[in-house]
Amino acid sequence: MRLAVTYDVSDDTNRRRVYRTLERYGAWRQYSVFELDVSKSERVELEDELEGHIEPADGDRIRLYRLCEACQEATTDLGTEPPDEQSNVI
Numbered sequence: 001m002r003l004a005v006t007y008d009v010s011d012d013t014n015r016r017r018v019y020r021t022l023e024r025y026g027a028w029r030q031y032s033v034f035e036l037d038v039s040k041s042e043r044v045e046l047e048d049e050l051e052g053h054i055e056p057a058d059g060d061r062i063r064l065y066r067l068c069e070a071c072q073e074a075t076t077d078l079g080t081e082p083p084d085e086q087s088n089v090i
Helices: 012-025 040-051 069-073
Strands: 002-008 026-030 033-037 061-067
Touching: 002 012, 012 026, 012 033, 012 040, 040 061
Parallel strands: none
Antiparallel strands: 002 033, 002 061, 026 033
């Protein structure tokens, strides 16, 4: 399944952990946005791991959006190409 994942994490260390976790599963698209292709079991593992990297009491938030096939086909990129994996250093 294809997911779009966004995150807003206040602590630098936790934000780095979220970023590193997400990059193991998919591609960084822009600042706090990743696009992932995962199985159902990988999604459960991912959610469990991400939950351990955030502090909801501090306002941290991660949202996962499932992208259906029709949504994927209707995706349009405007502007510059997404950066490569090496250009984002946190």
